[in-house]
Amino acid sequence: MKNLAFTAALALGAVSLAHAQQSGKPEDTEVYEPVPKVVKPAATPGAPPSDAVVLFDGKNLNEWVMTDDHNTPAKWKVAGGILTVDKTTGNIETKRSFGNYQLHIEWREPTSLTGTGQARGNSGVFLASIGKGDAGYELQILDSYENKTYVNGMAGSIYKQRVPAANPARKVGEWQTYDVAWRAPVFAADGKVQTPARVTVLFNGVLVQDNVELDGPTQYIGKPSYEGKAHGPSPIKLQAHGDKSEPLSFRNIWVRELP
Template identity: 70%
Template sequence: MRKVKFIFTALLAGGFYMAQAQQNAKPEDTEIYEPVPPKVTPGKIEYKSAPSDAIILFDGKNLDAWTSVDNGGPAQWTVGGGILTVKKGTGNIETKQKFNNYQLHIEWRVPANITGTGQARGNSGVFLASIGKGDAGYELQVLDNYENKTYTNGMAGSIYKQFVPLANPSLKPGEWQTYDVIWTAPTFNEDGSVKTPARATVIFNGVLVENNVTLLGPTQYIGKPSYSIKHGASPIKLQAHGDKSEPISFRNIWIREVR
């Protein structure tokens, strides 16, 4: 009995110290700076039309496929000239439709007149699965990293704070860039434990930067990731980061479901 009591007390103490450590965590605890991914000059980037079986999420005309994350109302970002641009103060947007496994194509552009440094230089994100308000979900980072140093697991092409990109094929601000993503959603057991973790492959401007990586859980700004939220099919979310740099634009967004 005394042995059982000791083990129980030890488990309680261990849980307490783990909770304390998480509570005292800082953003820089999970930042990686070395090694730096090699710079790669990508081939010519061309507008890639959607295949016949694709679901068009943005064709340059309207935001009918999107909704506001904050209030569930209409998405309020700006549409003009075939381009979707973050509108400051309106928050993140996400697709009305939910997805499990898919192939995603999305094009994005950092303004030519971008200012700021580090994470405050064209910051946005593509959440491959949105699982709540704010920045809850699995983020593929969007950032100007043409000549902008930051922590390597926060560069463009990174699975934010989890996987450093294999290369840096970033183009100059003002040029359109592309992500092609293969996403395999996580699955869960009845008790909420992970049955199979999420996986992602990312091709950035025609260059492989994430090779079927196994995610450790939803991405987090502070603390280590873990699968603490059981979920099913989820929307895709675009981030309005809220920093002072010029807003990011997107175009030509389509998806093919993989069954």
Template identity: 65%
Template sequence: MNLKYVGLSSLFMLGISTNIFAQKPEDTEVYSPVPAKVTPGKTIGSAPSDAIQLFNGTDLSQWEDVNKPGQPANWIVSKGILTVNKQEGNIQTKEKFGNYQLHLEWKIPKDIDGTGQARGNSGVFLASTGDGDNGYELQILDSYDNKTYTNGQAGSIYKQAIPIVNPALPVGEWQFYDIIWHAPTFNTDGTVDKKANVTVLFNGVLVQDHYELTGETRYIGKPYYKSHGKSAIKLQAHGDKSKPLSYRNIWVRNIP
């Protein structure tokens, strides 16, 4: 529409104020609040200056045993790499989180055996809500050339959301997730106020686009919510007999 040829009466009918002719560009320029400065990582995937380094290659001081809260995590740390210890079970962060940005890198061993869900199975629970496998799981699995149910392959929200595409690399190569997690909120009576949602980039490729979760991960049955507050981030030691996978470079940023 060319306002030059529109009469004033027409402007009023369209709900357009004649004050637009008196406005200046600076009227819509905002100078406060000023975003905090954050220094990005020096390489792709490295932690920015405001990140919490959950695993920096040296120790598990940020982690605890899921089944023995307060007890040190007992997975294997060697040469800057964290390897799952299936005998010890799942581990979780000591710190609890609400909304966050998470980066983690994982590798399935090149000489892995097994098929389907018994091939490099692990998972990152975006919010751990109890012992064992309670919470909301983003699946980790060999999905390069390994047939399984599609809502259980790498990049899926386990038993809920099939990934948009499959950007998995062959076993023996490092792969990574970048995750934006918005935790659910609950009313005082325990009912859901706002469902959780998650965005996931798998090897830099979008596989979950602001997906709204229907509840916690359930191996059997439909997912459902139960009330909880801030939660730990959990890594799974899956019970299959295949060789364990490894992690490195895990960091998180709180989202206000």
């Protein structure tokens, strides 16, 4: 009984101390402004919310141009609500430029793939396209279901820079999803990076890049660096990779601009 009484006394003392350390009123820590804007969520998972910019809805490529010539409309193939890479024409990118954003994009590798490693359905989403060709920050697309390659070049990687935390890839022929939160780099007036880029990636609903900091734009050879690469808001680019495997397809692409 003495032990029970002692325990009860300790508990009562702890509660009293906690209350003694609090001062003021609950209203002192309640915030009412600014009020967040109202965004109507999509009726079905993966569909664009009310404030999204729809980049591809299965109908046309009105939001896209050729990367190497912005005066030329995108030449990839649209059929049956699906966008398929045309490797004979080159990369495509959005007409609009974006700073910080949330991106949703779905992609599918063809069942006819026969290559291995990097020659198996290779493509990429360049989160900021900062020049012609493959210049920018690449989120790798590849068949990574039981396909061995270097781990900083598998699906879900920030190519040659950040290894994904997991491999949730589905089999070829099945639709895969990337949901991305991109924070663009900020540069000082002298062109030096002030705040590096950061990115979060969910791959098929699995977190594979957790607010990782990037060392610069993608480099195929050598280490990434921001030196001499200052830029502002940029297009989002899709890659027509030069490997010989059958081209992959995309659908349901939308973006939400973030502050």
